[in-house]
Each structure stands twice: as structure tokens, then as C-alpha cells.
Amino acid sequence: MSRSSATVFASLAVIAALVNAIYILPEWEQAVVTQFGRPVGSPIVKSGPHLKVPFIQRVRRFDKRILNWDGYPNQIPTKDKKYIMVDTTARWRITDPLLFLQTVQTEAGARMRLDGILDAATRDVISSRNLVEAVRNSNKILDELKARAGKEVAPGGEEEEIVGEIEAVTVGRESLSGMIIARGKAGLKEFGIELIDVQLRHISYEASVEAKVYERMISERQRIAQKIRSVGLGERSKIQGKIGKDLQKIDSEAYRRAQEIEGEADARAIAIYARAMNSDPSFYEFVRTLEAYKKIPPGSRMILSTDSRFLELMRRR
């Protein structure tokens, strides 16, 4: 080997060592440096260029960002024996890369642990409660129902009623995920994993149950439709009854009013007559009788007694 080639070789080796000694951590990564498999120092989380002992030390990189976990949809029976498919997702993060490296080594390994722990947690939490707890978050529906029951509903306004009873929820969807998170968190801590969140992404009826649910929905709707129609007919009867009632009321009130008016007038007339006539009752009688005589229709026949005053002079012979 010539001298010059030895120099070239040496300089190449130095360059290689330098290149190997520098490693760059981007913003989204953290790393553990190991020396022959043994971790050296604390994990490196600061981004930017870093130095290590070339060739001897190895850098193991881990993601620093929020990572996803996608659960496989599980068929879980609820406490009220309803078979549902529960699809969960979770977000997690490697918080202790060293522990992570020691216990699960890679993300794939971590996912396996997540699968095990979260599936079990989901199963435990869901199956120990009724279906509604996983569907509803609060008793909002019930509250609204109660509020509505208090008020008198305008006719025709309440047509779409809830059929069947609404079970009250004691826990609710949010809290269920909270419980799953709590259980998961405890289990995952020893792997250097922080569980950020578990979401119940999708809850659906199991395929075989679905058909039955649809049947129930159909019959429910039909019941509602029937009720709506009946309410309509009932309303019609009410209105017709109201017509009768109002008619009677209007008629009778008018009659009453008319009678009152006429009666008052009659009374006044009587008073007026009386006042006038009282000044000379005998004259009134006389004049009024004569008036009445005048009204005897013409062409009548009449029989007079001889002691009629009219014939007085005749009698006097």
C-alpha cells in the first residue's frame, strides 16, 4: 500500500466517523442512544443536530407526535343482552422512549399491547352496562320530555311522540370513554405510553339484529302514523263540538239579549202609558173603549139590548 492511498483511506475513515457521529432529530422525533444495546444517558427529545460516539453508539428514533390506534370492530353483548358492534379509536403518544424501547421496542409491538388492553377495557366497560349508556350522553331527551309534559302542548304539535320508553342513562357515552381511558392509561403506563383519548367511533347493531331493529322501527312508525291520524280525527271532532257549542252560545245569548232589550222597552212603555193615563183613568178607559169599538170589523152583526144607552131616547116614549 502506497503512502498516498493510506492518507486517502485515513481521511475517508475520519469523514465517515464524523458523519456517523452527527445525527439530526427533526421536530417530531425523539431518540434513545444505545451502546452495544445498553441505553446511554437519558432520552433525547430536543430537535436539531446531536453528537454520539461513532459506530459504537446507535440511535433509536421514536415518534414524538400523537399517534393513532384503530380498534378492530368488536361484537360485544351489553348488559341488557343486545349485541352491538363497537368500533373504537385511540390517540396515544410515546412519553418515555426508554421504557418504550425496553418493553415494546417498536410501534408495532406497542399496537399489539394497545389492542389487548383497549379491547379488554372496552369490552369490560360496555358489557357491564345497558346499550343506552353507550348511545346517549345525557338524559337530555328525558328532560325535554318532562319539560314538555309540564306544558300543555298545542294540538297537532306533539304528533311525533316517542314510542316506547326512554331509559334513563346513569353514566353516558362520554363517561364510558372516560372509563376506558382510565383503565387503558393504567395498563399502558408501564410501556412508556400515554393514552390521550379513546373515542367510541361507531356503535351499531350486529347484522342479524339489524333486521329486527328495522322491523321494530317500521312498526313504531306505523303506530305513530296511526296516532297522528287519530289525533287529527279527534281534533276534527273537537272543532265540530266547538261549532255546536259556540252556535248554541251565540244563539242563546242573542235571544237573551233581545228579550232583555224588548222587556225593558215594554216596561218603559208601560210606565209611560201609566203615567199619562193616571191623570184621568176613567177618561182613558172611556176613550180606549171607544177606540176598541172602532176596530170592530165592518160587516159584523150585532145584537143590542133595549137598555143600551144608545137606545135610551128610543125607550123614552
Added chain:
Amino acid sequence: MAESWDESKKRHPDWLRTLAAKFHAGPGFERRFLLLFTCAAGALALATSVYTVEPSEEAVVLRLGRYVSTEPPGLHMRLPFGVDRVTKVKTKVILQEEFGFRSSGEDGTRTTYGNDDLKSESLTLTGDLNVANVEWIVQYQISDPKKYLFNAREVLKNLRDISQSVLRRVVGDRIVSQVLTTGRVEIAEEAQRLTQEVLDRYDIGVRIVTVKLQDVNPPESVRPAFNEVNAAKQEQEKVINQAEREYNTVIPEAMGKAEQTIRNAQGYATAAVNRAEGDAARFRVVLKAYQASSRVTRSRLYLETMEALYGRMEALTIIDKGASGVLPVYMQGKDAAPAGDNK
């Protein structure tokens, strides 16, 4: 093989030879070569150190892996040879995610694919344990490119997962009829608010612009039953309207008639009083005159009346006071009239 090799040798010997000649031409050439090399390297450095950011973007600059700055649109410099790395993020663009359906094609017309994946994406349990097909869109914007890039690995997937979870939660708190009809806006608003809350908790630099419900339907096989309910509602309204119409025709008329009755009574009252007043006035006047010479007037009035009366009679029978037992043979029907005077 050998032949082609020879051929290529034959074809290229000229420039090979000239190059070799140039190499041996001396220091003049070497200097030129060095100059050329430096120029090329300089040009390359310059080219890689200039970059543009489009109006809809912002650029996040990493220097040796470390965040340095976020640059606005325009022309910018960076350190060449991979020292500065630039990631452009479309922060001004409003992006859209679709759930339960996918827009297809460039023209944006919508087609809904019936594949199982999408069906399961839209099927949602309502609070009364019914099922509804809910399709919705989420429009969002990257509000913080730094967080967007560095805080989560799959931002879009997170967004989709959260949106689904939140929407189901919101729908789960409502009954199916509310979901299908009146609750749409409220659901969208609540979903938007809650989704944003969760995203803020993850701190991944995404802002939800809007959540909008698209088609919300009952499942295919249940749809006729839902339509029946709608039909029943129409029917109900129709029946009620008819009854109202009847009411509106009958009652106003009756009220008019009642008014008429009352007016008639008032008319009667006025007439009766007026008549009484008139009669009374007349009586008083007559009485006054009568009292002036009562005897004469009385007789005159009596006689005149009788005269007129008897004059109008068809027959006048006079019976002696002593005669009794006379059959009232003349008295027939309407002709009957009381006889005699009153005094």
C-alpha cells in the same frame, strides 16, 4: 457483443481523444475546469436556496431538523444542501372531509357509493335506539402549520375519527324524528363545537370552519314507514283544516244572525217606547181639551163612535130587555161580536 463494443469505440474515438488531449493540455485547462466546477456548484447552491410560497400556503422551515420559522407567501431564501428543509402547508385553503358519501370527479357532482364501508360510516344510532343514515361534511382549515406538522402524525385521520365520534354522540342524544327533521342545524352546530373542543385538546392546529349535515335519512327498508308518518301528518292537517273551515263558515254567520236578532230587539224597543210616548202625548193633549167641557165631549164621542160603528154593521138586532131565551141564531163565525155598551 464484441462487435457492438467495437462499433461504439469506432464511433466515439474522436471526442475521447480530444478530451484526453485537453487533459494533457496543461494548467490552463485545469484552472478553467475548476472555475467551471465552482460556478456550477454556486449555481446549484443558489437554485436550492431560493423557494417560493404560494398565496394559499405558509412554509415551515426546519434547520437541521429544528423548527426555525413559518414564512408567509412570497420569495424566500434558505440554507442550501438540505440544511434548511421547507414544508409548505396550505393554510388558507378550506379543506373538506366527507362522511357517509364521497364526492366524485372534477365536476363535483355527487355520487353515493353503496359500499359497506360508507354505509357503516353513516349509520348512526339515535337516542331512542333507532337507526338513521347521517351524511355530513366537515370543512376545516389548518390554523397553525407548526402544530399541524409536529403535534400529530395523521391529522386527517384524527379529524375523521373525532368527527365521527362526536357526531354520533350528538345524534345519540336526540330522538330519530328530531335527527331527521328539526334537529339538523342544532346537531351540526353542537358537533362543530364539540369537535373543535376535542381538536383543541389535541392541539393539532386545525380549525373547524363548519360542520354541515347532508342527507339524513332513515335506513332504506324503513323509509316507507317514515313516509307514512309524513303522509299521516298531512292527513291530520287536512282533516283539521277542513274542520276549521267548517267552523269558519258556520260561526261568523251565526254571529251575524245573533247581531240581527239583537238589532231587531233594539228596533222593537225603540218603537215600543216611541209608540208609548206618542200615545201618552196624544192622550194628554186630548185630555186637556176634554176636561174643558167634559160632559158634552163625552157624549159626543160616545155617540159618534156608536154611530160609525153601527153604520158599519151588516145587521143590527135589537132585543127587548125583558125577552129572554133568545137563541143566538145570528151569531155565526166571525160576525160574532159582543153586544151592548159598557156603561
